Each structure stands twice: as structure tokens, then as C-alpha cells.
Amino acid sequence: MEIVSPGAQETLPPYALTEALAARVTALGMEDNLKQMREEGYTVLRDVAPIETTDRIREAVLRLSQETEGRARGRSASMLLGRDPVFEEVVLNAKLQVLVEHMCGKGALLSQLIASIRPRGAPALALHADQNWTPAPFPDHNQLLTACWACDDFSEPGGATKVIPRSHLHRRHPSPKEIEASEGAIAVECPKGSLPVWDGSVWHGNYPRQADGERVVVHITFSRLALRTVENYDHLDEKWLDGKPHELSVMLGREDFLGSTTIERGFADYTKLPNTFAWAKT
Ligand SMILES: O=C(O)CCC(=O)C(=O)O
Numbered sequence: 001m002e003i004v005s006p007g008a009q010e011t012l013p014p015y016a017l018t019e020a021l022a023a024r025v026t027a028l029g030m031e032d033n034l035k036q037m038r039e040e041g042y043t044v045l046r047d048v049a050p051i052e053t054t055d056r057i058r059e060a061v062l063r064l065s066q067e068t069e070g071r072a073r074g075r076s077a078s079m080l081l082g083r084d085p086v087f088e089e090v091v092l093n094a095k096l097q098v099l100v101e102h103m104c105g106k107g108a109l110l111s112q113l114i115a116s117i118r119p120r121g122a123p124a125l126a127l128h129a130d131q132n133w134t135p136a137p138f139p140d141h142n143q144l145l146t147a148c149w150a151c152d153d154f155s156e157p158g159g160a161t162k163v164i165p166r167s168h169l170h171r172r173h174p175s176p177k178e179i180e181a182s183e184g185a186i187a188v189e190c191p192k193g194s195l196p197v198w199d200g201s202v203w204h205g206n207y208p209r210q211a212d213g214e215r216v217v218v219h220i221t222f223s224r225l226a227l228r229t230v231e232n233y234d235h236l237d238e239k240w241l242d243g244k245p246h247e248l249s250v251m252l253g254r255e256d257f258l259g260s261t262t263i264e265r266g267f268a269d270y271t272k273l274p275n276t277f278a279w280a281k282t
């Protein structure tokens with residue numbers, strides 16, 4: 001482990017640790033997780049909590065997914081923080097918080113806390129890098145970290161996460177051909193209660209679910225604080241924007257998908273996704 005004590009104006013190099021964070025890594029026995037994250041772009045956190053915690057998370061997800069309206073009812077539950085106390089335990093988990101600081105720095109922001117429920121026949125999710133709103137080449141400092149709290153065993157027929165180890169080293173998004181080929185992809189197989197975690201650059205997706213029953217997962221994404229706006233214009237509502245140039249709505253972030261998730265819909269406004277990803281790459 002590379003340990004550095006940065007001065008107030010110095011930047012900690014990628015993958016370097018402050019003394020305080022190194023001590024937490026040692027106390028929790030996470031050295032191999034950090035090594036795998038650096039070398040392969042992902043890792044699996046095990047024994048993160050008693051199994052009863054995972055059972056409580058699964059129960060809460062299934063219950064809250066019934067409050068989702070429309071086509072995602074019973075399939076998705078979004079904006080989970082504040083909807084059941086167990087989700088505070090999820091985002092505060094000690095091992096997860098070590099990786100969050102390591103990969104997204106101190107002051108990292110909770111970007112998304114959303115559950116998915118995938119039944120038999122659920123189709124595969126195509127390969128992508130989660131830094132989908134960061135242009136390539138990706139910066140040396142990782143931008144985003146995603147963890148999946150597996151509430152059911154992860155196996156390939158069960159529709160586990162698919163990852164291409166070391167693809168984070170490309171520092172770019174996969175091309176359509178690379179997505180189709182998925183060369184070198186493996187299933188992240190692990191028992192219920194584990195947390196597969198990956199950086200913002202590694203290429204990943206998931207396998208179709210062929211097994212009976214449902215795969216319940218809580219997706220937890222944190223991001224660096226860097227690009228949050230200095231000023232907050234949430235008070236300038238739709239009424240204020242009415243009749244004004246579209247560009248004003250764009251610069252207030254109302255036309256991209258970030259911040260568009262609602263509890264009722266159960267996911268973000270996907271009609272805004274193509275523009276968001278295209279604009280981010282210009
Ligand atoms: O559902 C999965 O296994 C992976 C989903 C995914 O790509 C993500 O949460 O970033």
C-alpha cells in the first residue's frame with residue numbers, strides 16, 4: 001500500500017492512501033480488495049454484515065418496489081435512502097466506505113441508491129462503463145464507484161454481474177463491437193450478502209436470468225464531489241422556465257438525466273439518457 005500524507009494544497013495520487021485510511025484497510029483486512037480493484041477494476045467484499053441485515057434489505061426492497069408505479073412496479077425501487085432505516089446501514093457499511101474514500105475521495109456523494117428485482121427471463125444488461133457521463137480518455141483519478149448488495153446468490157445462470165477484468169486499463173467506453181463480443185468476460189459469482197464493487201471505468205453488465213425465483217440487488221453508486229455545481233438553482237422551477245430559451249433549461253441541468261429519478265417511476269428519465277451520454281462525450 002502506498003501511504004502518503006498530502007499537504008493542504010497537494011493532490012493524493014490515484015490509489016495512494018492517507019495514513020488514516022490505510023489503518024482502516026488494515027483493521028478490516030481489505031488489502032486484497034484494494035489490490036484487485038487497482039489491478040482488475042473490480043473486487044468482491046465479503047462478510048460485510050450479518051446475514052440478517054441482507055434479509056432485512058431484501059424484505060424492504062420487495063415491499064418498497066410495490067410503491068413504484070407503472071411498468072417498473074415490483075421490479076425496481078429507487079431513491080432508497082430515507083425510505084427504510086436499513087438503507088442507512090447499507091451506505092454507511094464500513095468496508096464499502098473504505099472503498100468509497102479510496103476510489104472517490106473524501107466528501108464523495110451518494111449518486112444513486114436503487115434496487116432491481118430480476119425474475120427468470122430477465123434479459124442481459126449490455127456492457128458499459130459506469131462513467132458514462134465522463135468523456136474518454138478517463139482521468140487517472142477514478143470518478144465513480146458502484147457496489148451491488150447481492151440479496152441472492154450470484155451465479156451465471158442466476159444472472160450475475162458480468163465483468164471484463166482489467167478493462168478499466170483502456171480508460172474509455174467499449175465500442176459497439178466490443179460490447180457485442182464481450183471478450184474476456186466472467187460472471188462475478190458470490191454468495192448472498194456479498195458486495196461486488198467496481199470502478200467507473202471497468203466494462204461490465206449482467207447475464208440473463210435463467211434460474212427460477214428473483215435476483216434482488218441494491219445498486220449503490222458514489223461519485224467524487226468535484227463536478228457538483230457551486231450554486232443551487234432548484235428554486236427556479238418549471239414556472240420560471242416557462243417560455244424562456246431552452247438553453248436556460250439545459251444549463252440548469254433540467255434536460256439531462258441526472259437528478260431525474262422519481263420514487264413513483266422507480267428509475268431515471270431514460271428519455272433524457274441519449275442526450276446526456278452524447279453531450280458528456282463532446
Ligand atoms: O445488475 C448488475 O449486475 C449490474 C448492474 C450495473 O451495471 C450497475 O449497477 O452499474
Ligand SMILES: [Fe+2]
Binds near residue numbers: 128129130146
Ligand atoms: Fe453499470
